Amino acid sequence: MNLPDVQATVGIVASSHPKTTAAGLHLLRIGRNAVGAALVEMVVEPERNGLGGYDGCMVIYRSEFQAVVEVDYNGAAPLAARSDMYDMTPSGDKKDPNAAEYGVRGRDPANRYGYRAISVLGTVDGLATALTYYSTKSWAEVSTPAIEVAETSVRLIEKTVRSIRTNSVHLRQFPATCNLMMPGGRLPKAGELLLMPDVANTLKTLRDDGLRAFCEGAMATTMAEHVQLQGGILSVEDLKQYRARIRQPLQTNYRGYDIFTPPLSNGGATTLQILNILEAFDIPALVGRAGEKLPPADYAHLFLEACKCARQDWLTHFGDPEFVDVPSDKILSKAYAIELATCIRDRVKISSTSTPSTAHGCTMRS
Numbered sequence: 001m002n003l004p005d006v007q008a009t010v011g012i013v014a015s016s017h018p019k020t021t022a023a024g025l026h027l028l029r030i031g032r033n034a035v036g037a038a039l040v041e042m043v044v045e046p047e048r049n050g051l052g053g054y055d056g057c058m059v060i061y062r063s064e065f066q067a068v069v070e071v072d073y074n075g076a077a078p079l080a081a082r083s084d085m086y087d088m089t090p091s092g093d094k095k096d097p098n099a100a101e102y103g104v105r106g107r108d109p110a111n112r113y114g115y116r117a118i119s120v121l122g123t124v125d126g127l128a129t130a131l132t133y134y135s136t137k138s139w140a141e142v143s144t145p146a147i148e149v150a151e152t153s154v155r156l157i158e159k160t161v162r163s164i165r166t167n168s169v170h171l172r173q174f175p176a177t178c179n180l181m182m183p184g185g186r187l188p189k190a191g192e193l194l195l196m197p198d199v200a201n202t203l204k205t206l207r208d209d210g211l212r213a214f215c216e217g218a219m220a221t222t223m224a225e226h227v228q229l230q231g232g233i234l235s236v237e238d239l240k241q242y243r244a245r246i247r248q249p250l251q252t253n254y255r256g257y258d259i260f261t262p263p264l265s266n267g268g269a270t271t272l273q274i275l276n277i278l279e280a281f282d283i284p285a286l287v288g289r290a291g292e293k294l295p296p297a298d299y300a301h302l303f304l305e306a307c308k309c310a311r312q313d314w315l316t317h318f319g320d321p322e323f324v325d326v327p328s329d330k331i332l333s334k335a336y337a338i339e340l341a342t343c344i345r346d347r348v349k350i351s352s353t354s355t356p357s358t359a360h361g362c363t364m365r366s
Contacts, residue, residue, distance in 0.1 A: 013037075017044040017157055023145035034058070035127050035135065036142030042123075043150045043199060046181070047163035051202060051214070052223070055122040057262040059249050060134050068251075068260045069134075073126020073244040075119030080233040086111040101315055113170050115232030121214075121223075126244040128211040133246065140207050147207070150200035153193040161190045215239040252332060254279055265320040269332060270310045276337030277306040277344075305344040 006012060013024035015037070023040040042050045049056065058071040087107040091099035099105040110116045131139060164171065164181050171178050172185070180196065182188065205213055213219055220239045227234040249260040252272040259275060261268025286299040313331055321328070330336055 015041065016159060017041070019044050019149050019154070023149070026145055027142065030141070031137055035131055036137075036145055038127065039143055039146035039203070040149055043146050043196060044154045045157075045160055046194075046196075047160055047167075049123065051123055051199075052121045053123055055119070055126065057266050058126070058130050059260050059262055060130065061260075062134065068249055070247045070249040070260075070262050071126055071130045071134075071244055072247055072262065072266070073122035073129070074265060075122050076238075076242065078118075078120055078233045078235060078238045079241075080235065085116060085233075114173070115227050115230040115234075118227060118232055118234050120234065120238045120242045122242055122244060124206065124211055124214040125242055129244040129246065139211060143203050143207055147200055147203045150196040150203060153195055156188055156190055156192050156194055158190040161188055164188060215242065250328075250332065252276055263321075264318055264326055264328065267314070269318065269328065270314050272332055273310040273313065273337065274303075274306045276332065276334055277309060277341050278303065279334075280338050280341035302344065306341075309340045309343070 011028045013021050013028065015021045015024065020037060020040045024037040027034075027036040041048065042053070055073050055075045057073065059068060060071065061068050088104040088111075089107060090103060091105040092103070093099040093105060096105045106112070128139065131137065131142065135142075165187055168182065168187060171181055178185065180194075180198075183195075188194070202219070205219060209217065216236075216239070220236050224234055224236045224239065247263055250263050250268050250272055251258060251260050252275060253259070254275040259272060261271050263269070281302060283299070283302075286296060286302065317326055317331060319326060
């Protein structure tokens with residue numbers, strides 16, 4: 001399918017849900033801000049992230065200083081975490097995400113599902129940090145569209161319904177989540193309305209009492225007590241101590257373009273490594289003439305092989321640099337990329353199938 005180029009002079013909003021797009025447009029009009037759009041996305045696509053979700057990061061360009069920074073609010077392990085929390089055994093099962101990537105699997109899914117899998121919740125502090133240092137808008141202003149959406153209803157899109165269906169077995173283990181996503185225990189259909197009054201009330205509390213209410217007030221106590229009652233280890237002290245970090249992003253230059261990504265332990269280093277490998281090849285010659293419906297098989301093969309090389313380094317070397325030594329300078333060097341590029345084969349035999357992966361939600365402003 002050939003689609004026309006989209007052009008604009010002020011801004012562009014694109015998302016997978018109409019209400020996110022509408023909120024983004026509203027926020028552009030009152031003053032460019034990506035945090036509000038992220039909040040709406042959390043409401044209308046709850047399978048992707050949430051106020052208590054898997055956290056995230058922001059790469060922010062500050063035009064007044066011509067500088068790029070990153071706000072990192074990935075979840076940390078609770079203070080009571082131990083290395084022997086999960087019963088892991090060696091496994092070659094390629095259909096299991098842990099076994100496929102790390103060669104081990106749990107005797108039970110406690111490291112992936114349930115209360116012992118919960119990290120310290122950093123999303124609220126991360127969004128607050130971004131607003132405090134890099135925005136002229138208040139939380140009350142940017143959260144208004146999300147509150148309005150949560151108070152009325154959310155019309156489910158097919159992607160969300162598909163995710164609920166895929167994870168229905170796990171959702172049924174948690175009554176509150178099941179009641180939200182599958183009212184009455186029934187799988188919803190695309191187009192149905194999802195009511196989210198509790199989410200609206202949470203957003204209102206943060207608006208009225210301040211964002212630290214999530215980490216230090218009655219809300220934090222309720223969350224920690226519930227998690228511990230169900231066998232988890234998250235504590236009020238975990239929530240109180242957590243702070244988002246402002247860091248320098250990783251950077252590479254790809255064919256004249258400066259590319260910035262979040263640093264480790266995010267996946268940005270893998271993206272940069274893939275680009276560095278691809279830069280060693282004559283990509284324009286492989287892609288072919290403009291207007292083709294699909295890139296040639298040669299380009300697809302090259303791209304996938306570059307991804308495989310970078311993925312292997314991700315599995316072998318990458319981790320949180322606060323706890324492990326990562327040879328980032330070498331892995332992101334152009335010389336190392338050329339070395340990997342020379343190892344890419346002309347032909348490849350498919351020997352594995354895909355495994356479940358994480359969701360990715362992204363908002364941005366210019």
